[in-house]
Amino acid sequence: MVNSYAPGENYSAQEGSFEGPEKLLEIWFSPSPEGIIAHQNLSTVEEPKGLRIIPRPCLDKMLSLVKCTVLNVITNSDVDAYLLSESSMFVYPHKVILKTCGTTTLLYAVPKLLELAKEYCGFEKVWRVFYSRKAFMFPERQVGPHRSWEDEVEFLDKYFDGGSSYKIGSGLHDQWHLYLTKPLDDVLHHQNILNPYFKGVMREHEIRSGESTPAASDSDEEDPSPFGNAGHSYPDQTVEIHMTGLSQEKMKQYFYHDASKTASGLEGGVWVDQQTGIDQLYPSAKIDSYLFEPCGYSSNGLWQDRYFTFHVTPEPECSYASFETNIPVERSHGHEHRPIEALISQVLAIFDPSSFTVTYFTSHHEEHHSQRHMVHSMAAIDGYRRTNRILYEFDGYDLVYGHYEK
Template sequence: MVAAITTDTTDLALNACTAGENYSAQEGAFEGPEKLLEIWFSPAWNQVSEHQHVTTTQNLMMVPRPVWEDMLAIVKCTVLNMIQHDHVDAYLLSESSMFVYPHKMIIKTCGTTTLLLALPRILEIAKEICGFDKVWRVFYSRKAFMFPDRQVGPHKSWESEVAFLDQYFDDGSAYKIGNMTGDHWHLYTTKPADDVLHHQNNMHDVSSPPQDHAMRSSSSSPSNSSSDDDNGDETEPMDQTVEIMMTKLNPKHMERYFYHQQGTPSGVEGGQQVDRITGIDQLYPGADVDSFLFEPCGYSSNGLWQDRYFTIHVTPEPQCSYASFETNIPISATTKGGASIDPLVQQVLRIFDPAAFSVTYFSSASTSNPRKMMRAMTHTPGYQRTDRILYEFDGYDLVYGHYVKTSPPLPLK
């Protein structure tokens, strides 16, 4: 049983949003960069019953939608729509997305949402409905906030987020990656283990100072491969995720993400129109896509391709413009560039034309080649790379890259 942890009840007060409303817009905090929480309860969907000692029908996808909606009220967001495939449910939220697999879940929320405050409820749901007693692995990440002073609860600082996560998980490590005086990215991760969850008999005293961490601030100078010799496995990684976080977007391109009463509809119809005119629908032509255009502006979409997803979120206002793209669809399965992420990155950049962007590229270590991953970020036309950093974790390799624009803005097509 997971030990109960006392949290300030004012932080847990449910929002007054109705379905489809945007809480952060109401609060005036247009914070595009998302908080991302990924919890693996088992190593794979077909290992749930063996790992958790439950029946083959018990998994996260059996949780009723109203139960998830109740949990999301703690986060301060609502469900707009949902699409389903055999091994994944994709929830489009008022502030980003949630993906539920039989064995894991990914929640990504922007603005002043209180994502981590929902963690106790997520663990309760997994225990009460699915019979899950254990957590196999956890990832939590976010880009540096644009407006950190507007965040609430544990999200007021990276240190408080890490301390909060430490109350629930064993052996977590926290990292700050990139230029600490400029654009950078935060990551918290646990090692893969039979169970990383704190239980009653080994619960840390939450009133004591947070435990020491591998809190790492990486060098801002680019890392370079010393050799082109691969000698690695050529097979496709079993699990990989690419995330592109873009700032200072081309204002002309952003006009398409505004609702106009005379011409551009809002909601699902408006989202589908945005897909067509921007080329988003050409990223994965075979995917099932669920898109939404907000009033007065803003755009979100989820896409499912087999049991993999992609998701896009856009904050178009010029004073805080931001767009994110994320996918766990295997790169070689959908591009002509083999295992290189460069064609995908360039296709996304043509849609948004950012003045700066960061890329994170996770790949399962058992089948990835770190040198090949490093070379995947060697050159992006029209941009100068300011960072390229490799991390090797237990089970995964990560390459982080940051780029600034050196060419004129792209014309609108």
């Protein structure tokens, strides 16, 4: 059964929920696109497109379970980016990233996605899973398995083995929730160096200021990331910025006002990109944006094999904006403001939030790893007071969580 509302309509707005903070799911069937054949024991020797061959009607049906629709799609040689009525989906050969806001039932996509991966791609097993979200603004309005974090974890445990769950940060409204699984043991002998073995053991460290770290050099690859590193040769990273209490002056651009001055839909999205400077964050990226009626904005961007995405709920009573990217950024070193701070500051300038939370999640090479490479991430941000900064160290990955207020 498909959704009863038209493409482009917002289910959560119809339901009156206006829940900005998104649910984010990543399901990996292999550590890399190149490893699919070996990891899934496929017989073909051709370079597979993997999950990208799943027919669009099947994906639409899966998304109907979540209560969202596809607005537009952009692609390149590495990934398909779906702009949704309630956020985004990115489909790689070896993994799917699904992000939805409002009262969507994202986890209901899990069994259908596993079914499609098996039917069309021959994928019999999952390599690893990540599920995360910021604390909801209106948790009482959530439905299905999203009524509580405990319900979400219980649902995920039905489909995946070896899962661990965490609530990160202090303050009920500022917490970030994370669920992850260990890598599947029988694919580790094909391990990709960019995605090292992740045992899922966590150690928490309060970050001390003032330590020095060796400088890092930028990649020499053509068309480098504007924030310090090129994409293909760098560890797996994800940066998320969750912003609340947005400037209402800046939010005016995210409302559809007058058809004689501003279009809605995809055309309106381009207008917002240009007016706000979103199109200058990664100037060489391919961007797909949408301005909703009467308000709201979503955007996907592709740069090489990486993505970024924005989502904005501008109403003053529940204003929220999110930014996410896996385009690599350089870590901070000593007291210098390095590209991670430059990225954060440039995003903040677009929305001028009263408070925000940042998560910086990155893999590392065991033989080169040092906590010192992470301790300076998210240092002082001009105009804001840091109320919390913690380093979470996993075997194979590090996470830095920071919360800031004006």
